[in-house]
Amino acid sequence: MDNIIQVSYALDTFYFLVCGALVMWMAAGFAMLEAGLVRSKNTVEILTKNIALFAIACTMYLLCGYQIMYPGANEGGIVPVFGTLLGTENTVEAVMAGGDDAPYYAQRSDFFFQVVFVATAMSIVSGAVAERMKLWSFLLFAVFMTGFIYPVQGFWKWGAGFLDAHGFLDFAGSGVVHLAGASAALAGVLLLGAREGKYGKSGGINAIPGSNLPLATLGTFILWLGWFGFNGGSQLKIADVENANAVAQIFVNTNAAATGGVITALITARLLFGKADLTMALNGALAGLVAITAEPLTPSALSSTLIGAAGGVLVVLSIITLDRLHIDDPVGAISVHGVVGIWGLLAVPLSNADATLGAQLLGIASIFTWVFISSLIVWGGIKFIVGLRISKEQEYVGADVAECGVEAYPEFKAK
Template sequence: MDPVSDAAILTTFSVGLDTVWVLLSAFLVFFMNLGFAMVETGLCRSKNAVNILSKNFIVFAIASLSFWIIGWGLMFGNGNPFVGLQGLFFANGGVDEGYDAISWTQVPFWAKFIFQLVFAGTAATIVSGAVAERIKFPAFIAFASLLVAFVYPVTGHWIWGGGWLQSLGFWDFAGSTVVHSVGGWAALAGVILLGPRLGKYRKDGTVIPIIGHNMSLVTLGGLILWFGWFGFNPGSTMAVGDGSAIAHIVVTTNTAAAAAILSSTIVAWITLGKPDLSMIVNGALAGLVAITAGCAFVSVGSAAIIGLVAGALVVFAVPFFDRKKIDDPVGALSVHLANGIWGTLAVGLFAVDGITGSATGNGLFTGGGAGLLGAQALGVVAVGGFVFTLSFVIWFVLKAVIGIRVSREEEIGGLDRGEHGAEAYAGFQIID
């Protein structure tokens, strides 16, 4: 056969294989929506189950439209170090031109788009759990749309869109900062303005536990999220190559989760007197969040250390937020914010230059000095400051214009009836 034809066939096959890989990974990340829905529903009371499920269902629709209309262009469009300016609206009709920052992958435009979209949707979903059981449904819809349209894409441009943090040598492979910390900072702003649920804290500040209604759902959701992370992290290669990078990322991802489960179980057992299942599940999620930034940059042994720290951190973060009267029903801040920060900094400690082909430089503990750690710390502060401030402003305006918290009567009676006129367990006697 003609050598040119052979080369063309190989190129077509390679592009097709990469495209299938990226799309399958995107589908796995999309499936994580069910995991979030199950975890959040189970950790909240039965009278709010329909509301939780409704938010988790509609949030991806909101994200899809917001990211398509303007978010994609702000994040990946050619522009300046702070924001994209080309191809801003409606993803430029699916034309690759104007998006140099993501031109390195050979997959078709819409494959790139859908993969990045499911990440944007994840950031918005994180907010849902933290503001659960007292947020007005329209207020959540409004905030989620603005988060994905404007807040998430700007910081995403800084890191993945060829922006100033990327130029300074900040590394976040799959989104400990870009996705998880952004969702966490946005949620923190909302939680502060919302205030705690009724009956959560006594006048002296001591905590009154509000127990979730279904740990079976929590466990199911946790396992679904763990499974979905095998698309979230390895899929960020956006190419199959020889498969070695994908295999490495799968193992670092799984190892961090496993180590975090072990440490969260032990620490919870010691501090709480029992191996608390919610801490075990959130421990797994904490490990997964923490390894997301460095899954392609660290060794398997370092992934285990990152996971061990993450599992302990999530157990200590929950009472820390409670002491500040920051009421987070599902532990989203402890999982996504605290461990998004930890995972980002861990790249600066444990990175091994070129371990899967990326020229990160070495971390502090791998012979590289403090330069990389400094870049990571700067990114944490910059992203945190921007996202929290802008999110606080958005929440504040929403509070003034439409209100963000349901009435006292509705909160006591349950958001299912008050917001949706429905019950998750109609005909059953549920005791919260």
Template sequence: MTNLLKFAGVAGVAAFTALPVWAQEAAEEAVAAAPDASADPSPYIFTTLLFLMGGFLVFWMAAGFAMLEAGLVRSKNVTTQLTKNIALFGIASLMYWLVGFNLMYPGDGWWISGIMGPWFSITSLEPVGLAAADATLDYASVGSDFFFQLMFCATTASIVSGTLAERIRLWPFLIFVVVLTGFIYPIEASWQWGGGWLSELGFSDFAGSTLVHAAGGFAALAGALVLGPRIGKYTAEGRTVPILGSNLPLATLGTFILWLGWFGFNGGSQLAMGTVGDVTDVSRIFANTNMAAAAGAVAALILTQISYGKVDLTMVLNGALAGLVSITAEPLAPELWAALLTGAIGGAIVVYTVPLLDKLKIDDVVGAIPVHLIAGIWGTLAVAFYTGGWVPQIIGIVAIGAFVFVVSYIVWLILNVTMGIRVTEEEEVAGLDVSELGMEAYPEFAKG
């Protein structure tokens, strides 16, 4: 009996000692057998956080566009530009929710089911208090993804606003924004970011030098051609008359705001922050983005001094923005010296493209076509230095450019024929703030 008790005691101690080992083995087996929904939620959490932080930084770019445009137009048109910028963001938010997000992400297969196909569904979010077991832990929340992608859609519309300033009527412009943000941008973006035919072809555009910036530039160019230049911008003798902006401090503030927002624009496009490699890549993107902007500003600073004998602040501001647009197609792969070169060429593009547009009598009030369209094309072509795929890059630029320009041109023509897109000569001379809104930005000062 005594031996039996001793044996039982030893067995009990052994079993007790072995319990942690058995528990650990059981836990490991359970984790191995569990579905993906019970995996480590950290990548899901950090990537969702990246989208949210990147999204609100890109949202702040809306303020940058508003301040830049308000500073570069005459004082009699400032309120109209501010109204257009806040209205276009509201419209973009609604249209991307109603149509754009779900149109963009089935790739290029959206047309198969027709205009009322499965893609035509309002975006919905996860339920409140989502449990880890119910989440798709290999990516991020739908809410964060929708929020982040929406900001790119709104940015495309912001680009159009500045080019067409000081002579376009408010409501035709906003109707165009409905079409651009609900259909034109989501369709062309789906070709790449939605897993469509450009993606399969090997086209590469990391954060949207062409998909966002050049697309906005093509839409702006189409509008400028239909709308025509401002009164007095070009003389009968072919001379260009400078029309100065009302507030360069405001334009400079807008540029710095855009520069800040661009860290979210490019950094968030890493689309992942769940590993050491992802976080390190985001930091690399930040550094390259800043280097390109700085190089674009310095290049414009030097080249305007050489070309005009004096530095042109507006060119320097747009040089920084062109550097940012140029690096957007590939902010991860370059070393800092290559990012510097990419941005500097973007700054040079602005200095030499602005007078070229004037020779062609294309009136671009804020310089959005050189900054976003031409520098966007350059940045997208520069990707081929890292991938070697020149043909896919060229095909992508041509396809997106042709689609956006042609459709935009048709929409502008329809709006012009049906309701007219340009204010009268008397209204333009008086200023759009009075004629369109009856509300001046600076009522206590004389009109500019």
């Protein structure tokens, strides 16, 4: 019996770590996607943001974020108990005791899995503010977002806070991760303003194509792969028949939703624009993945395809609508992660009898309000102290030269 417990503990810990590594690989996906969807003169800066934000997220979550999000106290509360650093690791005695209260994976594996989630939320912000934000202003915001803003709302659901007590369901983070990241991005975009030349004086919308669609496509496939760890790891266990079957169902549903999103986004774009739009297909895949993240276990594979398909239509319509409102989001992050994140949360009651529409609406309103307002305050403070935007001249030359002093493709520069 002791050997069975130890093997189960080791297997669940290993599975948790592997899923965390897959989610960490999503950082590469975001970097490639964003680098492909911005102009070549802003490539180095967007890559710098992505690797730096990952490092900042991991450090801030280690210093304080993890203990804010999982304080082990104030269950059902709004304000978490603010702690610092990691707690002690599980003891052999606690593991071998068995029972429902015994830990079944290493605490450090839980930290690793959670820290890559907070980095994902911050990556969402990166693309939305691309091509016109100061690098160091963005990184300063990352400190507050990953160390304090994200962990507080994460505690409300996953740390047994008041949203969890009210029955709000969010299996892997359509709200806690994706809506939170999009809400912070929206606050930044509203204060930042649009890129130069994006909108004409008469209200016209000027397309600003990305520089490398093969790279953006590669980034999307990397994110698609990483999402199996994102959703599959959120099951938390795999070392028994019931949980192994659940993980398999989650993988199937996650993939099905992504495919549904691609198909409907491509069709919707064809109907609206008369052409097959690759960028909409890419965002359709991500929209399907975001939509199913709130509940990837209880739907059937066909239902998951339909949930993702609805997300694919929504993301195209949302991108068009935000453009008409002159909200400039170069990569469609607010639409993919925010609008479709809300849809994913609202879709949970369609397959999970434990979910209620009221609880889901409460979660949506709470996460958006907290993250948007707190982010607006932080963004506003940064704008007042050091500014948010690079100058018009720097934007014309490109953020690569202005912020990093190096170009991504120097061999293409005219001699």
